[in-house]
Amino acid sequence: MAVRDLSSVHKLVSDLFQWPRSTGEWEQYRLKDEQLDFFHKNGFVSGIKLLDEKQVEKIKNELGEIADPWHPGHELFYEFHSNESIDPSTILFHALGAWRITDGLHDVLWNPRFLVAASQLLGNVPVRFWHDQLFWKPPKQGGVVAWHQDYSYWTRTRPVAHLTCWCGLDDSTRENGCLQYIPGSHQWGLLPKPVIAGELQGIKDFLNDEQKKQFEHPQYAEVKAGEAIFHHSLTLHGSGANTSSKPRRAFVINVFADGVVSDSDEPLLEGVPAISKGEKMQGRFFPLLFDPANQ
Numbered sequence: 312m313a314v315r316d317l318s319s320v321h322k323l324v325s326d327l328f329q330w331p332r333s334t335g336e337w338e339q340y341r342l343k344d345e346q347l348d349f350f351h352k353n354g355f356v357s358g359i360k361l362l363d364e365k366q367v368e369k370i371k372n373e374l375g376e377i378a379d380p381w382h383p384g385h386e387l388f389y390e391f392h393s394n395e396s397i398d399p400s401t402i403l404f405h406a407l408g409a410w411r412i413t414d415g416l417h418d419v420l421w422n423p424r425f426l427v428a429a430s431q432l433l434g435n436v437p438v439r440f441w442h443d444q445l446f447w448k449p450p451k452q453g454g455v456v457a458w459h460q461d462y463s464y465w466t467r468t469r470p471v472a473h474l475t476c477w478c479g480l481d482d483s484t485r486e487n488g489c490l491q492y493i494p495g496s497h498q499w500g501l502l503p504k505p506v507i508a509g510e511l512q513g514i515k516d517f518l519n520d521e522q523k524k525q526f527e528h529p530q531y532a533e534v535k536a537g538e539a540i541f542h543h544s545l546t547l548h549g550s551g552a553n554t555s556s557k558p559r560r561a562f563v564i565n566v567f568a569d570g571v572v573s574d575s576d577e578p579l580l581e582g583v584p585a586i587s588k589g590e591k592m593q594g595r596f597f598p599l600l601f602d603p604a605n606q
């Protein structure tokens with residue numbers, strides 16, 4: 312059975328979220344000044360409610376279906392790793408491109424709560440989609456995500472005006488491998504790119520003495536299912552193993568401010584037509600999600 316490629320639909324396709332009809336309806340989703348201040352100082356802000364229980368259930372079910380490599384929409388993924396961990400005793404499921412395959416994982420990009428927060432955190436500018444990600448750490452043997460800065464994987468686009476939204480589908484805790492951050496590290500400049508599911512602390516070799524000291528005091532961002540963490544694309548973060556008896560699942564939405572350009576003549580994502588170096592990121596695969604001027 313063929314699956315419709317949802318990358319050609321740049322609006323909600325289901326009734327999982329309601330698109331606001333007035334400026335007043337958009338207003339309710341605005342982050343508070345304290346949350347914006349925290350983000351600018353620390354490079355991340357956590358505990359932002361994005362999904363209710365029903366929405367979480369729907370997304371978890373979709374994830375369960377498309378994690379099967381025999382799913383009919385499988386070829387639409389840009390990347391798919393049933394296990395990306397370099398440690399054979401652990402498992403880290405990681406995939407990019409789910410927005411093309413299922414209604415819910417498509418519509419999370421047009422969730423008004425996400426869009427308003429993303430625009431504010433980028434500086435009240437229009438928000439353009441880069442790509443999505445799924446992370447799934449199974450019980451007991453869930454693998455680590457090495458400490459990294461997201462932009463170190465994205466230097467094929469410029470300038471740095473990127474934002475990540477990580478949304479939990481399970482309550483995340485230290486025991487099941489919640490995200491950890493180094494507050495203020497978004498001011499450190501660009502560090503080398505580690506292997507994403509490689510050595511947890513590999514990045515340490517590239518830090519100066521002062522940074523190493525701060526690295527010893529990560530902040531654990533435990534959030535409830537349906538809550539999100541937003542982080543700056545230079546904020547250093549990683550996550551530990553899942554040693555608990557339950558899975559730790561999440562989806563991630565990566566966006567940038569409208570106006571970011573390609574810095575490569577090669578395809579920017581697997582299977583997506585190239586955008587010439589210096590040309591604006593736009594089109595079918597990089598839709599404009601939200602423009603605050605139009606609300």
Ligand SMILES: O=C(O)CCC(=O)C(=O)O
Pocket residue numbers: 446456461475476477488489490548549550561563
């Ligand atoms: O889910 C994780 O543990 C890693 C997520 C991550 O690195 C990211 O969202 O940038």
